[in-house]
Amino acid sequence: MPLEIERKFRPASFEPPGTAVREHIEQGYIAIKDDGTEVRLRRIGGSRVLGVKRATGGEASVRVEVERELGEQEFTELWPATAGARLVKDRYTFASAGVTIHVDVYQGELTGLLTAEVEFGSVAEAEAFTPPDWFGVEITGVRGYKNQTLATRGLPES
Template sequence: MPVEIERKFLLSAFEPPPTAVRQHIEQGYIAIKEDGTEVRLRRIGGSFVLGVKRGTSGPEPSPVRIEVERELDEGEFADLWPATEGARLAKDRYTFDASGVTVYVDVYQGELAGLRTAEVEFDSEPEAAAFPAPDWFGPEITGVKAYKNQTLARQGLPKS
């Protein structure tokens, strides 16, 4: 089963480095369960993806989630996209290497404008735990429900 191990941080500011690759992402949620399981659609440039994410069980927020994605054709995406009404977001994702890891910075748009986050994915939980966040990263928000994309898409920016 494909597993995603990532840590997520807030950013107060972001200036893309010259090496960053930018992708525009439109993302919508078809289903979100109470346990955090989500079924989402993504349009990334000319690609269309159906994804399912499910967290691992435990009392503490975990950087580990099961993630399965499948490519869709444009017609399939168009048929499913209306089901995401009321649970959508748009962002620009910048991907680049920094401090020996690949960093994904999301700069949100629309009602979420002003929000910027950085994510780093890892091959193992010990590697994730040992990662020294760079000084330009802000507070860690890994597992914080208010900053999960599914919550942002439905409820907007956190109040605090």
């Protein structure tokens, strides 16, 4: 069972380092349950992916995540089911201080929002991580900053 263990932050600003790899992501949700389970579609560059995430019932930062590659026709047939639950962002991925950092720069109605995520191999690694100052406030587990909420409700009023 593949687990996603991550911590998420809200930087005030971001300047991509020269080593960062940029990916354009279009993301839409087919289903979102009250317990946080989600079924989503993603177009990342030339890839099309169907993903399912669900909470494990433990730590807020730990979820089961399963993804499957889709063909163009499958993706195109499913994409209309995401109407009203979509977002667009550019993701910058780079290594720093021994971890891989993903910074999402949101577009459209979410323009101005930045998030930084780090995924870990264990809960102990996640708990031991000391974020750099530029990461800003931690938003791990904050419902208003989950992508599914951003896609359906927009920016939190914070």
